[in-house]
Amino acid sequence: NAGVMQNPRHLVRRRGQEARLRCSPMKGHSHVYWYRQLPEEGLKFMVYLQKENIIDESGMPKERFSAEFPKEGPSILRIQQVVRGDSAAYFCASSSSGSLSYEQYFGPGTRLTVT
């Protein structure tokens, strides 16, 4: 039973380019969460999605960042016109429900480096 999968594991982009991060949740999970971990900090919530719906995007920067979770395929976190401050580890988690009693399972993360 495969866990949460993320790709790529490492991504290098020049300033101004676009970054696309992919997350495939665990089998049977329809809830996906994206977190960002800056150096020396904990994980910060970005966005919570269900299939075809954004449930909570309170942690997403207002500009350049977007996320989707289509009916078919992985969830995508897109960062347009990347800047050096976007360099971080981006973690995806999934759960079978969004209710309080269900834990989240984390993927290995994508480490984005902006040069």
Added chain:
Amino acid sequence: AQSVSQHNHHVILSEAASLELGCNYSYGGTVNLFWYVQYPGQHLQLLLKYFSGDPLVKGIKGFEAEFIKSKFSFNLRKPSVQWSDTAEYFCAVNAGTNAGKSTFGDGTTLTVKP
């Protein structure tokens, strides 16, 4: 809004020493509490979790944590650490209407000297 505070940023211990990492959260209602570990170069792994019931929770690798509701605390303990416990430890909380997301502390880096 809920928040999580981990008081120790970096802890250094010798092997066989006892460990206690502090975690306090701010939320007055029902909470789920977690401790995660992140070994160097690896992703987050769940150590233990508290949803309800016995406030003393036992997890993997000999770790345990105690939920003290009156103190809003969920401290992590291990009676005798090993060199392989060197890692970063994160406390997290899911709470109230924000059940869809976890709030994490900033983490505690544990270094165990052989």
